[in-house]
Amino acid sequence: MQLIPHFIAGQEDTTSERRGPVYNPATGEQHKEVAFATTDFANQAIAAAAAALPAWRATSLTKRTDIFFKLRTLLQERKAELAAIVTNEHGKVLDDAAGEIARGSENVEFAAGLINLLKGEHSEQVSSGIDVHSIKQPVGVVGCITPFNFPVMVPLWMIASAIACGNTVVLKPSEKDPSAALFLAKLFQEAGLPDGVLNVLQGDKEAVDALLESPTVKAISFVGSTPIARSIYQRAAANGKRVQALGGAKNHMMVLPDADLGNAADAAVSAAYGSAGERCMAVSVVVTVGDIADELVAGIKDRLGALKIGDGTKAGTDMGPLITGEHRDKVASYVAGAAAEGATVIADGRETLFDNDGFFIGVTLLDHVKPHMSVYTDEIFGPVLCVVRTESYDEALELINSNQFGNGTAIYTRDGGAARAFQFDVEAGMVGVNVPVPVPVGSFSFGGWKDSLFGDAHIYGPESVHFYTRSKVVTTRWNDPSTSSVNLGFPSNS
Ligand code: NAD
Numbered sequence: 441m442q443l444i445p446h447f448i449a450g451q452e453d454t455t456s457e458r459r460g461p462v463y464n465p466a467t468g469e470q471h472k473e474v475a476f477a478t479t480d481f482a483n484q485a486i487a488a489a490a491a492a493l494p495a496w497r498a499t500s501l502t503k504r505t506d507i508f509f510k511l512r513t514l515l516q517e518r519k520a521e522l523a524a525i526v527t528n529e530h531g532k533v534l535d536d537a538a539g540e541i542a543r544g545s546e547n548v549e550f551a552a553g554l555i556n557l558l559k560g561e562h563s564e565q566v567s568s569g570i571d572v573h574s575i576k577q578p579v580g581v582v583g584c585i586t587p588f589n590f591p592v593m594v595p596l597w598m599i600a601s602a603i604a605c606g607n608t609v610v611l612k613p614s615e616k617d618p619s620a621a622l623f624l625a626k627l628f629q630e631a632g633l634p635d636g637v638l639n640v641l642q643g644d645k646e647a648v649d650a651l652l653e654s655p656t657v658k659a660i661s662f663v664g665s666t667p668i669a670r671s672i673y674q675r676a677a678a679n680g681k682r683v684q685a686l687g688g689a690k691n692h693m694m695v696l697p698d699a700d701l702g703n704a705a706d707a708a709v710s711a712a713y714g715s716a717g718e719r720c721m722a723v724s725v726v727v728t729v730g731d732i733a734d735e736l737v738a739g740i741k742d743r744l745g746a747l748k749i750g751d752g753t754k755a756g757t758d759m760g761p762l763i764t765g766e767h768r769d770k771v772a773s774y775v776a777g778a779a780a781e782g783a784t785v786i787a788d789g790r791e792t793l794f795d796n797d798g799f800f801i802g803v804t805l806l807d808h809v810k811p812h813m814s815v816y817t818d819e820i821f822g823p824v825l826c827v828v829r830t831e832s833y834d835e836a837l838e839l840i841n842s843n844q845f846g847n848g849t850a851i852y853t854r855d856g857g858a859a860r861a862f863q864f865d866v867e868a869g870m871v872g873v874n875v876p877v878p879v880p881v882g883s884f885s886f887g888g889w890k891d892s893l894f895g896d897a898h899i900y901g902p903e904s905v906h907f908y909t910r911s912k913v914v915t916t917r918w919n920d921p922s923t924s925s926v927n928l929g930f931p932s933n934s
Contacts, residue, residue, distance in 0.1 A: 444474040444618050446481070446642050447625045449488040450635025456481060460615045460644065465531030465761040466751040468797035472529075474618045477643035482610075482650030485641045489581045489608040490656050492636025497578050497606040499634075501555040504604055508552035510631035515545050522623055524753070526591055529617035531760040531799070532715045533752035537592075544596035546882025547900050551604035557905045558605065567933035570917045576909035578606035579682065580658035583651035585672065586621070587664040588614035588763050589718045589821075595621050597886065598661040601904035603628075603637060610639045610657070612647050616763055652676050659908065661899065662686065663720075666819070666845070666891045673894035684895040684907060686720075686887060688819040689847035692840045693723045693876055694862065696833065697730035699852040703874070705739030707852065711876035712825035713747060713803050716759050720892075721848045721870070721877045724820065725809070726827045727836045733829045737807050740825070741786050744803055749792065761799040762822060768799040771822030774815050775804045781813040789823060811839060819845070833858065841867045846889030850876045869893065 444462065445452040458476035463469065477485070515522070523537035530537070560574040584598040591613060599609050613621035618640075625640045641647050651657050652675045660676040662669055666687035676683035693711065695704045704726075711723035728736055752760035762768040772790050779785050784807040792802025801822065809816050809826040816826055830836040840849055850872035851862040859873045869888040872878030880886050880901065887898030897907040 442472045444472055444622060444642060446475055446477065446485065447622055447640040448485045449492070449639065450629060452622075456642070458643075458646075462529055462616070462618065463764060463799075464528060465763055466753070466796075466798045468765060468799060472619075474615055475642045476615070477641050477647040477650070479646060479650045482641055482643070482647045483654065485610050485639045486581060486651070486654050486656050488636045489610050489639050492634060493578075493580060493608045496608055496634060496637045499606070501558065504606075505552055505555055507628070507632045508548055508600070508604060511628060512545060512548045512552065514627045514631055515541060515548060518627065522592060522620065525619050525623055526617070527752040527760070529619055530588065530591060531752055531763060532718075533757050533760050536715050536752070540590050540593040543879065543882075544590075544593035547596045547600040550882045550901060551600040554601065554604040554905065557902065558909070560911070566915075569920075570915060570933075572913060572915050574911050574913045576605070576905070576911050579908060579910055580607060581656050582607045582609050582659045582661065582908065583657045584609055584611045585648055585651065585660070585662045585664065586611070586613050588616040589715070589720065591617045591620035592624065594663050595624060597663070597900045598904075599624075599638060601900060602661070602908045603633070605905060605908040607659075607908055608637045608639075610641050610651060612641045612643060612651060615642065615644050618642050648672070652679060652681075655679075657681060659683065660685070661907075663899070669894055670891070682907065684887075684893070684897045684899060686893050686899060687891055688821070688845060689720045689722075689888060689892050690725060690816075690819055690843055690845045691721060691723050691848045691850075692725045692727050692843070693850045693852065694727045694729065694833075694836050694840065695732065695736060696851065696853040696855065696858055697732050698854050699732075700854065701732060701736050701739055704852040705736060705743060707850075707874075707876040708736075708740050708825065709743045709747075711850075713759055713823045714877075716762055716801075717823040718763065718821055719877070721879050723850065723876050724824065724826060725816065726825065727839060728827060728829050729833055729836050730831070733807075733827065737786060737805070737827055740805060740827075744787050744805065747803060749800060749802060750794075751798070759803070759823065762801060763799065765799050767822070768801050771801055771820055771824065774818070774820050774822075775824060778804075778806050778813070778815050781815065782808070782810060783813060783815060783826070784808045811842070817844070833861075837862070837865055841865075844891045847892035848872065848878055848888070850874075850878060869898070
């Protein structure tokens, strides 16, 4: 059986005896296994990153830029190959996999232009004969821990900026679809990145714990579920590291009575069921305002029949399987409990039949969902869309703002004033106005509020430059020896 190795100091490593299974979700077969690092092995990976740091932080910005331009070209040339790797281990359809590579490439483009954002500031003559300037320096070795649902894009959210800022990285990808990270590391190497600057450490909690405990690791970027994000944030901070930990979501799409309901139904279906709902920015709750609910729910229902669910490698497939059989069963259990909780089941994904043992489930649409129901309170992370009916904008807003999560949200309306009020009032980090999945372009930063993000730095874009650098302020005087004297007073500016 194929073993997916670590990638340390530019070399594949297959020596780990601990291993985990990797499945093809479209067939349900375990077709590969992945190496699982021990603490000792993780410390070797961290040491490799530390060894590469002095030379990398001294590498010119021009040379770094050149590597990112080459990487962008390689990502474009090898997009189909990488998309096939993603689909093979994650299950999402090939177009969707290609889409995440394109969105991840935005972070590579941003990194290629980072020379602009790494500029410091300079003030001349702050006191007589004294100038001050600031510089941005890398923080050191960065630990990056990523989830299964975007095995290319989320690693690129972190590693592109971290590396361009002069840091070295140990990337611990999800053990469920680990091959894409390995492929990325080899592309970086082909683009000219020196060995040891980007290391891929495969594994589970043991590898993550080693990153959190190592004094050599100075910063942690994490993306995953909320309970793990909260714990990573607390442990990394207690160990003196800077940390950003992005968690889960329950994204609401508010539909006002004046919205184009056909447009809103298209958006709800696309955003709820794309990638089988395994997106942190998926719409999982539609909030209707006023008396449009019957018509909107009917419009969504009408569109479900046309969705083709199956093997993501087959042309024309809209939605693939879930990541594991265990996760599929968990999603099914939420659907099973929905009617008993009082929801109206318009479509039950468990009723869709499939002709193989892949981790498939059909699409579920639940109406008359109430805020106390577990299908509303919990992040299901599957193709389940809840509809909550409200009477007014204020009631809908109160619902969204009371939710534990605050990742993305959207409003559908033709009223500019209402949209403006929504962006002013809503408690979420990313807002779409007639855009259901408002993932910011790579020149902005991504991050939620409330339990969707622990830490104060959003990820990628301008905030990543702040997160992955330390600033140093230098005060300079070129003395004229003839004016030098002893003065024990506290230096004051004059
Ligand atoms: P997860 O939390 O199970 O795993 C994420 C990473 O943490 C993996 O690398 C995993 O190996 C590691 N991990 C798991 N358990 C751990 C533990 N006990 N201690 C230390 N490390 C541990 O998440 P997942 O299932 O891979 O991904 C789905 C989740 O990620 C969803 O909740 C989704 O909303 C979230 N997500 C959030 C964003 C965002 O930007 N906010 C983006 C993508 C995914």
